[in-house]
Amino acid sequence: MFPNFVRRAAVIAGRRPCIVGALGTLLAAAVLGVSLLTLVAARDTAIRHAHETSRNVAAVLSSNISHTVESSDQSLRTLIASLDKPAVQHLDADVRHELLFNRTATSQYVTGMGVTNEHGQLMDGCCSSTHHWDFSDRDYFLVHRQSANVGLYVSAVYRARSREGVEALALSRRIDNADGSFKGVALVAIDVAYFSRLLDGLNVGPGGVTAIVRTDGTLVARNPYIRLALVPNFSKSLTFPRMVNQDSGFYAARSPTDGVLRLYTFQRVPGTPLIAVVAPALDDVLASWKTLSWIVGTSACAISFAFCAVVWLLAFALRDRALAEDRLTELTQTDSLTGLKNRRALDEVLEAEWERLQRTASCLSVLYVDADHFKQYNDKYGHAAGDKALKHLADCIAQRACRRSDCAARYGGEEFVVVLPDTDAANAARVAEGIREALERSWHARHEAGTAELHPFTVSVGCATGRRGCPATLDELTKAADLALYEAKNAGRNCVRAAAMAHS
Template sequence: MLSGWREVTARRPWRISAKLLIISSVVTVIGFSAICVNVMLDMRRGEEALARQTLENLATTIESDVNRNIEIYDLSLKAVASSMLLPELATVSKPIRQLILFDHAITAKHFGAIQVFDTDGRLTIDASTLDPLPEVRSEEDYFRVHRDNPDIGLFISRPMLFRGAYSIVLSRRISDTDGGFMGVVAGSIRFSYFHELFERLNLDRDDTITVLKRDRTIMMRRPFDLEIIGRNLNERQNWRADNLKAGGSYAGQGPVDPTPRLYVRSTSTGPMFVVAGKPLTAVFELWQREAYRIGAVVLALILFMLASTLVLAREIGRRAEAEGKLEEMATTDALTGLKNRRKFDSVIEVEWRRAMRQKTPVALLMIDADHFKAYNDTFGHQAGDQVLVGIAICISDAVSRAGDCAARYGGEEFAVLLPNISVTDAFKVAETIRLKVQGWSDDQASTTVSCGIASLVPTAGMDPSILVAAADKALYAAKAGGRNQSVVASLPQLSLVA
């Protein structure tokens, strides 16, 4: 019996449930989506890193050019300041003086002529002419700062209108041998230098280049706007200096306009530094197009997969339902609606092993219709079938636990398996069935049943056939004792539960 049940189990094909298929598909979709999102984020970080590197190179290149020209121009200012201390300068003619002072001075179309102012701020010497027009610059920042601060060194003024052109003024103090104030030497770099420098660059329309002094004063900016030039970022309440440290980057709204950009600051230690900016929409434009394209493809695949899963799940559900019905038909007695003998044999094997593991009792009722053959011969097979259906209904009414198994064992014989129940409780169930059948037969036909009860705790080496034989023996004892009664098997040598 056990070997046959195992063969049936071994031949049963492995089946995937619709719920498992849906869960697997959802998990696959989530995993695939997570991978795609991670890849897209890596691509986004790659685009940002590439843009940051490009802006850093741009800012470093511009800063190197600006600071190099400032350094070269400063050398000219230093040479003029040193030459002003020569004693023979007062005795030579103006042309010779010009040669002495400005022979090594840098000359370029974007650099203003170097000028020398005395202690009162009056223009005394001009590199562009031998006879300069009278000028007094004592109130200018680039003059007062040198007069009041002997150690200021090179001073770069705010952007200003200087000699008819917007420029930044570079100046140095002229000191005598004792450190006394002798005046100021000054020159300028016109904005045209920055305009020409920026025009040589291949920049997008909304890209920004900002040149600032160390005190965060905006010296020049592309796109050019006089309202912004000369402002100090430290005065902006909505902007913190920590947002953009030397050599760092910042993504978001800047201090000048509301357009979100990626800003990168150069790392040089010169008098000027440069911040290059690019709109975030431009930085991620290519990535965004790829993200939309890949996202659309992934979404289409996900929808296709989910739709296919739902279709397959529906088909699996239908197949499982059909197989369930077939299995129910294969394991159900067509006449009585109870489990058939095949199902009973498989259930008793399972419950027997469970009771052996858990050391709990298993009870079995063997029930047989009294005088059924004579009744069948007298009233016919259809009437006999009605009696069997009535007995089955009485058994179903009395057996209510989920683990109980009521089956048509064969012909007019029924079996009821009651796991984890004592013989006393099993006897009560048997009596309930017997009395129900007796009560029902009083209204229909004179029909009674006899019941044999056996209960034991399975141990190693025992077989379910022992329990069946004991219950069957008790059934025959009930019939021999006059029928319409329940008899409990007495098997002390098998550790029966009383």
């Protein structure tokens, strides 16, 4: 059963090579589509993994900064509370300075701590108890003087006057008099180097960036390092409001600094205007994926192309084989001299049309056509002329039996048979007469032109028409046509005779 199925499939494929090739192409395209979807999913996975990693890094970074801020804020609260204690106020200035600021001097990054009066002048601090620096222009002083409800304030980055221009930012709180009026500011200075050191320990790829920015768009620290003077204010960026308006998030955008497309993950440091940013470059994230895509894409394309080529070659090879088989079949059913059907093909057509007739209310006509005195003609003019005459007769028959369902065949020698499905006796007689007249006219035309043989070439035709049930068998129908042919011969040849059949 399976071999038969394979053979039938091969025959169908040979008959419809374009469909087979198209199906193969669609299959190859489907494979490419699956490969593409797989690569897209792998790309999304790489980006999602990068986001998860960046989110963890940003969370740790935010936690470390938050811990430092909380520690510094606690120091500020302790300092402010100590300043209001009478016992501390009555201490010697040097002793009070040592008590309040000595511990801060041992911190690695909390490098400045002090107290200003209501005019912004440094009253005392860890850096010096004698120098009275003027900080009235600092943002943290101005903010606290203008509002009593600021709480902890984180300043913008500035250059410290007391420490040779070291970049730092200040954490500050307002100090009030007993009546609530502004008394001054307590502050803790944290060097930017602290933030830079945190960022230096993070590796987010060759094109990646880690940074600490303020909600006003100013940069606090960045890795790789870049001079703050060269960095634009990020508040002008179209994507920066996302960082300001959310506690955390993720998005892809081009850097306003260098134009590199990066995946930005950000985390707000609680209680501060600081934002921790981790932004690996998209090219770095997708580097391994691009290599995989190149390998998979090239392989899938090559395999799909090869598959398509094989399918198309196979389809056309099957087509050629089917055509060859059809041609071979046609040759086995075609008379080599006249090009009409041969006796074998005629038998098949007669059987098929007779079976069809038994299922319908139509009719079937059969013509027996025989060349008159052909033996004498052949003997007189030679076999070459005889063959030429038979070819001409075949052409006349084919011109009159020209419907798709009609069948003209060489029965043997100079005898021909024409099968006319769905043709009644009257129309069959017209076809037969048309064949006879066509052959006769062609001979007269050649005779007048002086090219015809002296002996006229004519035919006698016998017709028989059958319907369902009459006659009872196909053999009776063909015998009736054959007898009609003999009647035409006996009537003097070059004429048509129809068999007298009931209900015909």
